[in-house]
Amino acid sequence: MKKRTTLILMIAFILVVGLTTACESTNEAVNETANETVNEAVNEPANETVNEPVNETVPEEKLTGFAVYDRSQNEQKLSEYVTGNKVTMINFWATFCGPCIGEMPELARIEKEYKDKGFEIVGVTTDATDYEKGGLIQDILKDADDILEQTGVEYPICFASADLVEYAQITAVPTTFFVDESGNLLAGPMLGSKSGEEWERIITGLLDEAD
Numbered sequence: 454m455k456k457r458t459t460l461i462l463m464i465a466f467i468l469v470v471g472l473t474t475a476c477e478s479t480n481e482a483v484n485e486t487a488n489e490t491v492n493e494a495v496n497e498p499a500n501e502t503v504n505e506p507v508n509e510t511v512p513e514e515k516l517t518g519f520a521v522y523d524r525s526q527n528e529q530k531l532s533e534y535v536t537g538n539k540v541t542m543i544n545f546w547a548t549f550c551g552p553c554i555g556e557m558p559e560l561a562r563i564e565k566e567y568k569d570k571g572f573e574i575v576g577v578t579t580d581a582t583d584y585e586k587g588g589l590i591q592d593i594l595k596d597a598d599d600i601l602e603q604t605g606v607e608y609p610i611c612f613a614s615a616d617l618v619e620y621a622q623i624t625a626v627p628t629t630f631f632v633d634e635s636g637n638l639l640a641g642p643m644l645g646s647k648s649g650e651e652w653e654r655i656i657t658g659l660l661d662e663a664d
Contacts, residue, residue, distance in 0.1 A: 515638070516621060518532065520616065521611040522612040535575070540633065541572075542572070542656070543630045543631070544574060544577065545629070546578060546627050559649030560652070562605075563653060578613065579626060584615045622642070629642065
């Protein structure tokens with residue numbers, strides 16, 4: 454109960470402050486123990502927001518060809534989340550990442566506003582997967598549930614596989630990609646959180662190109 458209260462207070466603080474940095478997401482950070490509080494994890498080393506793509510070259514394989522997990526630990530292809538969408542925003546995030554949480558209310562608003570235009574957001578959680586033993590870390594799942602409730606997120610959330618994290622070269626969160634219905638990369642990777650206005654400019658531009 455104390456941990457849950459701390460988490461809720463932390464979320465409220467982040468939403469008020471509106472942080473715009475990126476959190477380091479090394480293997481150690483991704484595999485934080487279930488007993489460590491989210492409040493402690495927020496104090497992980499942080500990098501300044503970078504608006505340019507992290508990598509200059511576009512990988513030959515597609516992100517959407519890699520596996521993710523649903524809440525029941527069923528393995529799926531990320532492609533299942535992009536089918537039928539003109540543009541899909543794939544947002545890698547973590548429960549320890551203040552900037553990730555800080556931009557979620559705006560992402561939730563944007564998803565609702567642009568959904569009928571062929572746009573969708575998929576949140577890929579990076580720290581709920583036990584990459585060594587397999588399966589999902591239950592305490593972090595509970596933390597994720599609290600965060601989603603507090604931020605009003607209703608867009609799909611899945612959980613990363615080790616292969617996906619390695620392929621996408623996720624060294625910090627949030628990291629964001631945009632793909633088309635076939636999984637072709639439209640933009641990204643983009644490191645760091647952005648304002649709702651900045652994301653909308655990117656999204657409307659990509660939707661215009663898709664028409």
